[in-house]
Amino acid sequence: MQNNAALEYDYTIAKMFVFSTILFGIVGMVIGTLIAAQLAFPELNYLLGEYGTFSRLRPLHTNGVIFGFTLSGIWATWYYVGQRVLKVSMAESPFLMAIGKLHFWLYMLVMVLAVVTLLMGITASKEYAQLEWPLDLLVVVVWVLWGLSIFGLIGIRREKTLYISMWYYIATFLGIAMLYLFNNMAIPTQLVTGYGSWLHSVSMYAGTNDALVQWWYGHNAVAFGFTVPIIAMIYYFLPKESGQAVYSYKLSLLSFWGLMFVYLWAGGHHLIYSTVPDWMQSMGSVFSVVLILPSWGSAINMLLTMKGEWNQLTENPLIKFMVLASTFYMLSTLEGPIQSIKSVNAIAHFTDWIPGHVHDGVLGWVVFMIMAAIFHMAPRLFNKELYSKSLVEKQFWLQTTGIVLYFSSMWIAGITQGMMWRAVDEYGNLAYSFIDTVTVLHPYYTIRAVGGLLYLIGFFMFAYNIYKTFASGKEVDGSTLQNKTPMSA
Amino acid sequence: MFHWLEERPFFFAVGVFVVIAFAGLIEILPNFAQASRPIEGLKPYSVLEIAGKEVYKKDNCIACHSQLIRPFKSETDRYGMYSLSGEYAYDRPFLWGSKRTGPDLHRVGNYRTTDWHENHMWEPTSVVPNSIMPAYKHMFSNIADIETAYAEALTVKNVFNVPYDQDINGDGNVDVALGSWEDARAQALKEAEAIAADMKNQDVKDAVARGEIPEIVAIIAYMNRLK
Amino acid sequence: MKNIVIVAIAIGVILMGLTYSYVGDIIGDDIVNIITILAALVILVLAIGVSLKYVNQMKNDTASGELADENWDGIGEYKNELPIGWALSFLGTMVWAAWYWTMGYPVWAYSQIGEWNEEVKAHKAEYEAQWADASQSDLKNMGKSVFLVQCAPCHGYTGDGLDGKAADLTQRMSKESILYTIQNGGHNFKSTYPGGMPANMATGESAEQIAEYVASGMQGAQPAGYAVCAGCHGPDGKGIPGVGPNIVAFDNATMAAILKDGKKGNIGTMPSFDGRLTPVQVKALTTYINSIQM
Numbered sequence A: 001m002q003n004n005a006a007l008e009y010d011y012t013i014a015k016m017f018v019f020s021t022i023l024f025g026i027v028g029m030v031i032g033t034l035i036a037a038q039l040a041f042p043e044l045n046y047l048l049g050e051y052g053t054f055s056r057l058r059p060l061h062t063n064g065v066i067f068g069f070t071l072s073g074i075w076a077t078w079y080y081v082g083q084r085v086l087k088v089s090m091a092e093s094p095f096l097m098a099i100g101k102l103h104f105w106l107y108m109l110v111m112v113l114a115v116v117t118l119l120m121g122i123t124a125s126k127e128y129a130q131l132e133w134p135l136d137l138l139v140v141v142v143w144v145l146w147g148l149s150i151f152g153l154i155g156i157r158r159e160k161t162l163y164i165s166m167w168y169y170i171a172t173f174l175g176i177a178m179l180y181l182f183n184n185m186a187i188p189t190q191l192v193t194g195y196g197s198w199l200h201s202v203s204m205y206a207g208t209n210d211a212l213v214q215w216w217y218g219h220n221a222v223a224f225g226f227t228v229p230i231i232a233m234i235y236y237f238l239p240k241e242s243g244q245a246v247y248s249y250k251l252s253l254l255s256f257w258g259l260m261f262v263y264l265w266a267g268g269h270h271l272i273y274s275t276v277p278d279w280m281q282s283m284g285s286v287f288s289v290v291l292i293l294p295s296w297g298s299a300i301n302m303l304l305t306m307k308g309e310w311n312q313l314t315e316n317p318l319i320k321f322m323v324l325a326s327t328f329y330m331l332s333t334l335e336g337p338i339q340s341i342k343s344v345n346a347i348a349h350f351t352d353w354i355p356g357h358v359h360d361g362v363l364g365w366v367v368f369m370i371m372a373a374i375f376h377m378a379p380r381l382f383n384k385e386l387y388s389k390s391l392v393e394k395q396f397w398l399q400t401t402g403i404v405l406y407f408s409s410m411w412i413a414g415i416t417q418g419m420m421w422r423a424v425d426e427y428g429n430l431a432y433s434f435i436d437t438v439t440v441l442h443p444y445y446t447i448r449a450v451g452g453l454l455y456l457i458g459f460f461m462f463a464y465n466i467y468k469t470f471a472s473g474k475e476v477d478g479s480t481l482q483n484k485t486p487m488s489a
Numbered sequence B: 001m002f003h004w005l006e007e008r009p010f011f012f013a014v015g016v017f018v019v020i021a022f023a024g025l026i027e028i029l030p031n032f033a034q035a036s037r038p039i040e041g042l043k044p045y046s047v048l049e050i051a052g053k054e055v056y057k058k059d060n061c062i063a064c065h066s067q068l069i070r071p072f073k074s075e076t077d078r079y080g081m082y083s084l085s086g087e088y089a090y091d092r093p094f095l096w097g098s099k100r101t102g103p104d105l106h107r108v109g110n111y112r113t114t115d116w117h118e119n120h121m122w123e124p125t126s127v128v129p130n131s132i133m134p135a136y137k138h139m140f141s142n143i144a145d146i147e148t149a150y151a152e153a154l155t156v157k158n159v160f161n162v163p164y165d166q167d168i169n170g171d172g173n174v175d176v177a178l179g180s181w182e183d184a185r186a187q188a189l190k191e192a193e194a195i196a197a198d199m200k201n202q203d204v205k206d207a208v209a210r211g212e213i214p215e216i217v218a219i220i221a222y223m224n225r226l227k
Numbered sequence C: 001m002k003n004i005v006i007v008a009i010a011i012g013v014i015l016m017g018l019t020y021s022y023v024g025d026i027i028g029d030d031i032v033n034i035i036t037i038l039a040a041l042v043i044l045v046l047a048i049g050v051s052l053k054y055v056n057q058m059k060n061d062t063a064s065g066e067l068a069d070e071n072w073d074g075i076g077e078y079k080n081e082l083p084i085g086w087a088l089s090f091l092g093t094m095v096w097a098a099w100y101w102t103m104g105y106p107v108w109a110y111s112q113i114g115e116w117n118e119e120v121k122a123h124k125a126e127y128e129a130q131w132a133d134a135s136q137s138d139l140k141n142m143g144k145s146v147f148l149v150q151c152a153p154c155h156g157y158t159g160d161g162l163d164g165k166a167a168d169l170t171q172r173m174s175k176e177s178i179l180y181t182i183q184n185g186g187h188n189f190k191s192t193y194p195g196g197m198p199a200n201m202a203t204g205e206s207a208e209q210i211a212e213y214v215a216s217g218m219q220g221a222q223p224a225g226y227a228v229c230a231g232c233h234g235p236d237g238k239g240i241p242g243v244g245p246n247i248v249a250f251d252n253a254t255m256a257a258i259l260k261d262g263k264k265g266n267i268g269t270m271p272s273f274d275g276r277l278t279p280v281q282v283k284a285l286t287t288y289i290n291s292i293q294m
């Protein structure tokens, strides 16, 4: 096809991040399943004493899956895709190799410290920004190292024009850098006063201001953690795996710049009916609804790329994963905007419908896409044939069932809870005590835990498949794989 | 033009940055001065209350509890008056939460009391059968970190001019005294003694008598303050 | 294809059906509830409908268009136009946004606090008038529902005080509580009985007897010591307005006093509900609590 046959890509770093993706995926989702079960069976709170309550473990789950699993996945694919779409090998630059290794090991250090501090209850308490200031500083260094890697590789590229995936990786880098810095601004109290714990800090912003900054961050952490880099992946792996050309450059272009522009305005939808000014809340609602289309643009572009390729969909489970991922992406980017409408948010906010929405997105879109990417990469990283295709197929159906159970139970739970909180009796007094609205959810919490367990089992199947591929898969000649799908290998 | 950018990574990155930075400037900044103004007479948290807030953060109650009463009749009936921006002026960080697995707590100090919290935190189902809230027995033995709470109070006093050691309501007396570390510790202990007097757990009473403040006392001080 | 359609639609129907079976009877005429149910329906129909449209294209169309010159790692790119439905919907959402911004929740006019004021004012006017002369059974039912929401977390569902964690409301007062008051006096109900009750109005054996007698609902022979109490609580214990509360039963004045100021006694602290309950609700609570008296 092109003259890159001679180029030997170096996947050392990609392999390291594949390993951490799987590791943190397991840790994060085991904890996710545990906390889901705790809400149905509260006795499970006491397995680990003080360290095992739902509340201590919840941030471990979110940090584990976001900063552990998802970020590792993003980097595993970056260190693979980056070289290939820029047509340059990491091996060509000892400097970039060193940066990559440092990037990985420092990141592992941060994650270990994160786990330890969160278990100990050392936290800044802002959602998805719990880490205390010394860790924040390390995170900044890790981020800068990644930036060096991106722009370093770009600096020595052979492919003049940036491929779509590159747009999204660059945006991820810039977006998170900006958001993380501003949201984590804090003053270490011991440095100022000489008293107390050196780990403790106090936020630079107070009350409503803090809320504004936090949800500007929180919403866009979703954008630049769960959306933008995952789109980077699908734009590479779906066309590559299927051999189809991307449906429309124009659609790619408009979706990208539309997403960049609109996303940042939508954070107000986390603050509806709060104490931030009404106009800002409306802005959140309005931009969220407009956001449907730039989001759907990428998804549609990918689905149309598969036009006429139904046979691939039935035969190749990787394509199944990716097509279903775009579909779940469409579902959650429709559900989110509709939950942003004031009257709907009046019910949905604070209820289980929100975790329902979250997990449509993360389980159906983020994890599916990352797993598909790793399935695609594994044979090329290890020069081995994928261990078992039928296991992939089984895993697919098991996990899809898990997601359906998760989201349908939380959908019903959330709407029920939201309406019960508002309900009045014939006299106009509140009809339900709070605990009534808790006990009614028991069956749904149980269903969610079962859904989570199915999904987790699926993830173990994935891990096992990759492990077997690496440990005992049939050897193949790497170069023959370059332009082939692993399924045909 | 876009193709031009796609061939020039530097300008591409600048372009992306401008597009994404823009919204933050317009959306967040204009409200900053306005939203940091406290309501009239708002008192800063005492050192013991800050220590309690730290326990709230440490055990991450925000995972299940909000502190934001929305202006709906159903919420004001259940929890009391809707929340106002100026009430949060000394909240660093804000603790509104995003999930109500348990009820809102922004005004829980109005309708729950020390002895109730003691029972509830020890064993939630002993007062609310079927509660799914975890028991927090370890708070009865862990000792709260009063010194760090003092450091926080002193920091916000010095850096953000939070009115400690000032007359806020104009009656001629200081409302929330901070003073030196020794003063602050003595004051925290005094507040803790008042709470321990309403409690039944003997270990807690003994600890306070020894001059140590268990986490449960601090968190109850914080809960009672939420009004 | 057929299978996918059937499964997807079945999931949608089951989801809406189950949701409705749970909340159907509480939707009522609350516009927020109605909009939410519609929103849920829109999410399902659009998500399923649009996905099926693309599934259909995957099955039946073929890829076509002019390929761009560029190519990355073997990935090509068509120069196809924007899908028209997508472009029109994009414009559609912008029109909706303009509507929301100027007419739905006009930036210059809409206020969430204003909305609350109206809702609450309308309710109050209606509620107080409607239940001003409520029947006993209405008051009892109303009282029960207020009790379950506001009081049950401390007093328990049955009002029994959860094993001594709060007052047992199935009786007026326990002997221990009465003794405690006799010994310590009381100054809880400041607004209603500003004088309070002095400590040590009776001691020793006499106090025991009085407490026993009052706790029993003033049954049997009155101990001599009770004479001191009668001065404030009346010879029959039914209280004297402004001087001392009813100590044999929860009448409305006593309940109102307790709910206004709260109470700290030998059991623990009862919070004040001042401003959180309307007069009708207080009356309803009195009626309900009297109905659970043993």
Ligand code: HEM
Residues within 6 Å of the ligand: A028, A029, A030, A032, A033, A034, A035, A036, A037, A058, A061, A062, A065, A066, A069, A070, A352, A354, A355, A358, A359, A362, A363, A366, A367, A448, A449, A451, A452, A453, A455, A456, B063, B098, B099, B101
């Ligand atoms: C086995 C799979 C999983 C299960 C069973 C699970 C379960 C849970 C549970 C029970 C919660 C707490 C919900 C609540 O507070 O009511 C939660 C929160 C969350 N999970 Fe998961 N989870 C899983 C996988 C994931 C993955 C893979 C991700 C991300 C990649 C993720 C991201 C999140 C986020 C962001 C939240 C916070 C949601 C919010 O604040 O509303 N989860 N999860």
Ligand code: HEM
Residues within 6 Å of the ligand: A127, A218, A222, A226, A227, A266, A269, A270, A288, A289, A291, A292, A295, A329, A332, A333, A334, A335, A336, A337, A339, A340, A345, A348, A349, A350, A354, A357, A358, A360, A361, A362, A365, A366, B098
């Ligand atoms: C058009 C795109 C989207 C919009 C407009 C949107 C909107 C919303 C809204 C309204 C909430 C609830 C706020 C609340 O009431 O508490 C929410 C929460 C959330 N969404 Fe989305 N959503 C979108 C896409 C996504 C996607 C694709 C994901 C993940 C892959 C996602 C992850 C989350 C998470 C993690 C939360 C929970 C935040 C919290 O902790 O409270 N969203 N989103």
Ligand SMILES: [Ca+2]
Residues within 6 Å of the ligand: A124, A129, A130, A131, A132, A133, A136, A184
């Ligand atoms: Ca931080």
Ligand SMILES: [Ca+2]
Residues within 6 Å of the ligand: B166, B167, B168, B169, B170, B171, B172, B173, B174, B175
């Ligand atoms: Ca004063």
Ligand SMILES: [Cu+2]
Residues within 6 Å of the ligand: A218, A219, A220, A222, A266, A267, A269, A270
């Ligand atoms: Cu958001």
